[in-house]
Amino acid sequence: xxxxxxxxxxxxxxxxxxxxxxxxxxxxxxxxxxxxxxxxxxxxxxxxxxxxxxxxxxxxxxxxxxxxxxxxxxxxxxxxxxxxxxxxxxxxxxxxxxxxxxxxxxxxxxxxxxxxxxxxxxxxxxxxxxxxxxxxxxxxxxxxxxxxxxxxxxxxxxxxxxxxxxxxxxxxxxxxxxxxxxxxxxxxxxxxxxxxxxxxxxxxxxxxxxxxxxxxxxxxxxxxxxxxxxxxxxxxxxxxxxxxxxxxxxxxxxxxxxxxxxxxxxxxxxxxxxxxxxxxxxxxxxxxxxxxxxxxxxxxxxxxxxxxxxxxxxxxxxxxxxxxxxxxxxxxxxxxxxxxxxxxxxxxxxxxxxxxxxxxxxxxxxxxxxxxxxxxxxxxxxxxxxxxxxxxxxxxxxxxxxxxxxxxx
Numbered sequence: 001x002x003x004x005x006x007x008x009x010x011x012x013x014x015x016x017x018x019x020x021x022x023x024x025x026x027x028x029x030x031x032x033x034x035x036x037x038x039x040x041x042x043x044x045x046x047x048x049x050x051x052x053x054x055x056x057x058x059x060x061x062x063x064x065x066x067x068x069x070x071x072x073x074x075x076x077x078x079x080x081x082x083x084x085x086x087x088x089x090x091x092x093x094x095x096x097x098x099x100x101x102x103x104x105x106x107x108x109x110x111x112x113x114x115x116x117x118x119x120x121x122x123x124x125x126x127x128x129x130x131x132x133x134x135x136x137x138x139x140x141x142x143x144x145x146x147x148x149x150x151x152x153x154x155x156x157x158x159x160x161x162x163x164x165x166x167x168x169x170x171x172x173x174x175x176x177x178x179x180x181x182x183x184x185x186x187x188x189x190x191x192x193x194x195x196x197x198x199x200x201x202x203x204x205x206x207x208x209x210x211x212x213x214x215x216x217x218x219x220x221x222x223x224x225x226x227x228x229x230x231x232x233x234x235x236x237x238x239x240x241x242x243x244x245x246x247x248x249x250x251x252x253x254x255x256x257x258x259x260x261x262x263x264x265x266x267x268x269x270x271x272x273x274x275x276x277x278x279x280x281x282x283x284x285x286x287x288x289x290x291x292x293x294x295x296x297x298x299x300x301x302x303x304x305x306x307x308x309x310x311x312x313x314x315x316x317x318x319x320x321x322x323x324x325x326x327x328x329x330x331x332x333x334x335x336x337x338x339x340x341x342x343x344x345x346x347x348x349x350x351x352x353x354x355x356x357x358x359x360x361x362x363x364x365x366x367x368x369x370x371x372x373x374x375x376x377x378x379x380x381x382x383x384x385x386x387x388x389x390x391x392x393x394x395x396x397x398x399x400x401x402x403x404x405x406x407x408x409x
Contacts, residue, residue, distance in 0.1 A: 003337065003341075005334075006334065006337060006338045006341060007341075009314075009338075010338070010341070010342075013310070016306055016309075016310075017342060019302075020302055020303060020306050020342055020346070021342055021345050021346040021349065022346070022349075023298075023299055023302050023346070024299060024342065024343055024345075024346025024347065024350060024382055024386070025346040025347070025349035025350035025353055026295075026350065026353070027295045027296065027298075027299045027346075027350065027382065028346060028347050028349075028350025028351065028353070028354060028378050028379070028382050029350045029351075029352075029353030029354040029356075029357055030291065030292075030295055030354075030357070031292050031295060031296065031378050031381065031382075032350070032351070032354040032370065032374045032375060032377070032378035033354055033357050033358060033361065033370060033374075034288045034289075034291055034292045035292065035374055035377060035378065036358075036370050036371065036374045037284070037288055037367070038285050038288050038289060038292075040367075040368075041281045041282075041284055041285050041288075042285065044209075044210035044278070044281055045210075045278045045281050045282065047205065047209055047210060048203060048205075049097050049098075049203070049204070049205045049209065049274070050134075050135075050136055050137070050169075050201065050202060050203030050204045050205060051097065051134045051135050051136065051204075051270065052134065052135025052236060053270045053271050053274060054239050054242075054271055055088070055135065055236050055237055055238070055239055055242075056133075056134065056135075056234060056235065056236055056237075056269070056270035056271075057234070057235040057236075057237055057242065057245060057246050057249060057267070057268070057269055057270065058096050058099075058232050058233070058234060058235075058266060058267075058268050058269075058270055058273060059081075059232065059233040059234075059235065059249055059250070059253060059264065059266065059267050060232045060233070060264070060265045060266035060267075061077070061228050061229075061233070061253050061262050061263065061264055061265065062229065062262065062263045062265050063228075063229055063257075063260060063261075063262050063263075064260075064261035064262060064263060065260055065261055067229070067260070069153075069227075070153075070227030070228055070229050071151055071153070071225070071227055073227075073228060073257060073260070074092060074127075074225070074226075074227045074228045074231075076256060076257075077228055077233065077252075077253060077256055077257075078090050078091075078092065078127070078233070080252050080253075080256045081233060081235055081249055081252060081253070083252075084235075084237075084245055084248045084249055084252060085241065085244075085245070085248070086237045086238040086240075086241030086242075086244065086245045087235055087236070087237050087245055087249075088133075088236045088237060088238065089129050089132050089133040089235075089236045090129065090133060090233065090234070090235050090236070091126060091127050091128065091129045091130040091132075091133040091134070091233075091234050092126065092127045092130075092225070092226055092228070092231045092232065092233050092234065093124050093125065093126040093127070093130055093226065093231055093232060093234060094123075094124065094125040094126070094152065094224075094226045094230060094231050094232075095122075095124060095207045095232070096207065096232050096234060096270070096273075097205050097206070097207055097209060097270075097274075098207070098209070098270070098273045098274045098276070098277035099207055099232070099273065101207065102122060102206065102207035102208045103122065103123055103207070104120050104121060104122050104123065104206075104215055105120070105121065105123045105189050105190070106119075106120055106189070107119055107120065107121050107172075107176075107187055107188070107189055107218070107220070108187070108188040108189075109176065109185075109186075109187065109188070110188065111188050111192035111194075112188075112192070118176065119172070119175060119176065119215065119218055120215035120218065121168070121172055121215065121218035121219055121220050122206035122207055122215070122216065122218065122219045122220070123189065123219075123220055123222060124204070124219065124220065124221045124222070125152050125221075125222050125224035125225075125226055125231075126221055126222070126223070126224070126225075126226075127149065127223075127225040127226065127231075128144075128146065128149060128225075130221060130234070131143050131167075131199075131201070131221075132236075133234050133235070133236045134234060134236070135236065136201045136202075136203075136204055137201060137202045137203075138167075138199050138200065138201055138202075139170060139200050139201065139202045140173075140181065140182070140183055140199060140200040141167070141183050141197070141198050141199030141200055142198055142199050143167075143199060144165055144167070144198065144199075144223040145165070148163075148164050148165045148198075148223045149223040149224075149225055150162075150163055150223065150224055150225070151224070151225050151227075152224040152225055152226045152227070152230065152231075153227060155190060155224065160190050160191045162191070162193045163189075163190065163193075163195050163222055163223065163224060164195065164196060165195060165196055165197075165198045165222075165223055166187055166189070166195035166196065166197055166198070166220055166221070166222055167197070167198060167199040167200070167201060167220065167221040168182065168187075168197060168199075168200060168201075168218075168219070168220045168221075169200070169201050169202075169203060169204045169218070169219045169220070170200055170201065170202055170203065171217045171218060171219075172217070172218040172219065172220060173197075173200045175217075175218065182197045182200055183197055183198070183199075183200070184196060184197065185197050187220075189220070189222070190222075195222065201221075204219045204221070205219065206218075206219055210278075210281075232266070233249075233253075235249060242269055246267055246268075246269065249267065250264045250267045296381070296385055299382070299385065299389075300385055300388070300389040301389075303339060303385075303386055303389035303390055304389050304390070304392065304393060307335060307339065307389070307390045307392075307393035307394065308393045308396075310335075310338075310393075311335070311393045311394070311396060311397040314397075315400065318331060318397050318400055319400065319402050321334075322400070322401070322402035323402040328398035328399065329398070331394070331397055331398040332394045332395060332397075332398040334394075335390055335393065335394035335397060336387060336390055336391070336394055338390075339386045339387065339389075339390040340383065340386065340387070342386070343382055343383055343386040344383075346382070347378070347379045347382055347383070350378070350382075351375050351378075351379070354370060354374070354375060354378065355370065357370075358370035
């Protein structure tokens with residue numbers, strides 16, 4: 001094996017060897033963390049919402065004139081929207097995933113002060129048909145009964161109304177009742193009167209999914225009807241008629257309030273709203289991927305340049321080895337082994353650097369610790385890159401005839 005001659009040669013070129021080791025170490029440290037951050041962002045973007053996103057339209061309306069009770073107008077709007085061709089169902093809720101606002105409430109298992117809440121959950125205050133409209137799937141229990149709905153405006157009074165029922169998502173049920181079913185259990189949110197859990201949905205993300213906050217995993221639905229001024233209309237439509245239904249819904253809402261001037265503030269496909277919500281994450285992925293590719297390319301060129309320089313410097317040595325019987329394969333393996341040693345030293349230093357960068361990111365950006373899995377991935381990438389980069393110069397060295405090599409020195 002050529003290890004000892006290689007080490008002896010590298011000792012005579014400490015500066016060049018040290019520079020390429022540092023370059024590999026820096027690349028390893030940054031690439032490991034960048035790959036982890038890319039993976040985190042991809043997981044965030046890919047998180048399913050539980051909603052039938054490709055079939056949903058979100059509409060938001062503002063009134064230009066004072067209205068003391070928007071309940072009748074809201075019911076009229078819902079009825080008008082149901083008549084649009086292609087619309088399967090319509091509902092209204094105080095907030096929709098991927099929107100610009102989010103509302104959370106403390107949830108208690110016993111009556112008392114909200115400061116003693118067992119957990120915090122996103123609250124969806126929704127009118128009739130919310131589950132059917134949004135496409136949420138019940139894993140336990142039932143939907144709300146018509147008699148269980150209450151006007152949301154009554155929450156602002158001195159005596160909050162009794163809300164007998166509540167539906168929660170599966171993650172929240174698991175956290176509150178890890179040892180049994182949540183159905184029939186009482187929760188306290190807006191008053192000291194319990195809301196009985198009548199259903200558990202498989203999945204429902206918070207309005208701001210992927211925020212990293214523990215509370216964003218908990219969501220609940222209460223049968224509290226918002227008015228059009230405080231809620232968003234949600235329309236479930238035939239996917240083939242989404243664009244037409246979106247345009248027709250805006251026209252319908254504008255002309256469904258005679259004597260009252262209103263403005264349609266938002267009219268979006270939920271899929272477009274989701275794309276906009278994750279736009280910054282996609283930009284971050286592209287930026288990090290660009291940094292990774294740039295670093296790997298620079299490192300590859302560095303290895304190629306150094307290997308080519310050393311082949312030129314060692315032409316006489318190559319000729320001597322070939323004259324003494326060394327085969328082309330042995331010359332090729334000599335340079336590849338040399339690169340493997342340099343890469344290994346750089347990767348070991350880079351792993352320590354990757355861990356240090358991860359600690360800094362945890363401290364200043366509250367990111368999770370870099371999983372150990374990414375260290376061997378980064379090592380494998382750099383070992384492979386090094387072997388590919390050095391192959392060309394090593395192959396040229398192995399192809400030198402002994403006589404030419406001796407003359408070239």
